[in-house]
Every structure is written in structure tokens, then in C-alpha cells.
Amino acid sequence: PIEGTRFICFKVPLKEEISKSIDEDKRLTPAILLNQFKDKGYKLGIVIDLTNTKRYYSCSEFTNHKIDYHKVFTEGHRIPTARTQQRFCNALDESLKKLNEDDGALIGIHCTHGVNRTGYLVCRYLINKMGMEPERAINAYNVARGHDIERENYLEDLKKGPNDLESLIKT
16 A cells, blocks of 8 residues: 555456456456455455446456445546546545545555556645645655556656646636
């Protein structure tokens, strides 16, 4: 998890049919992901899916385990629109309200690789909503994820500091 948060970021888990073509030691299905959480002593309470498709897995692979699921369609390579950023912030705010603080459940967040879109939106939340300095947010994300945000356009935008989503949405 990202230090000081309940956020844990990962690559997209793939349904069995898609995973069959991937080397077994590199596969990540929802079932494998849930087992990894259990093995590490973590509890997954909510998943926020930032992929721009529904083809990778069925949300029921989480909801059947009483894990809430949110879908925020997010286009890759481009800085997410203000509306997408607001949807993500709303999903995260709602998720944080739902979680029981005593059980330590985490909010899992992913895009395809769990690096760029995920990193941008999580850092944007840390900066805008939690008041974290941009460099600290980026570093905290990179350390926790184990893979650095790579897209320069995302990094440049984050380094500008907080943005005013309300005014961006109105334009």
C-alpha cells in the first residue's frame, strides 16, 4: 500500500481465458490476486478499475467475494479529463467512507499495467485531496508500486500541483 493510505495499485488481473497464453509465473487472474492479498495478510475491500474496456475480467469475480467494484473508464496516454478525474475522486471518496477503519481493508486500483493512468490519478488524489506535495506523492506512488510513472505528460501535469477540477469541468 502507498504509505499513509489504504491504496494499493496493481496491473489488471485477467480472466482465465485470456491468461492461458501467458507464462504461468507471470499470470495474474482475480483469483491469483485475491490469494496474493491473503498470503500477504491484506484484505481487499474495494477495486477501482481504470481500464477503458470491460474485456479483461468480470466485476463479479470481485463482487462475489463481497468486494465492492467501481469502473471509471479512463483513456490511456492522455491526461485524464477533468470529468474522469472527478469520477475517480468521487469513487475513491465513496470507497473511503464505506470501509470499516478497524478491518484494515484496502482499496485496489488498476489500469492495464497499473503504472501510468493509475499513478496519475492516485497522485492527483494525493495532491488535490490529501494536500501532499507533488514530488512526495509521485515518490510515494513509485515506491509502493515498484514501477515508476513513465509518461512525461502525466509527470509534468502532476508537478504543477493541485488543479481546480470544478472550474476545469465547467469549461
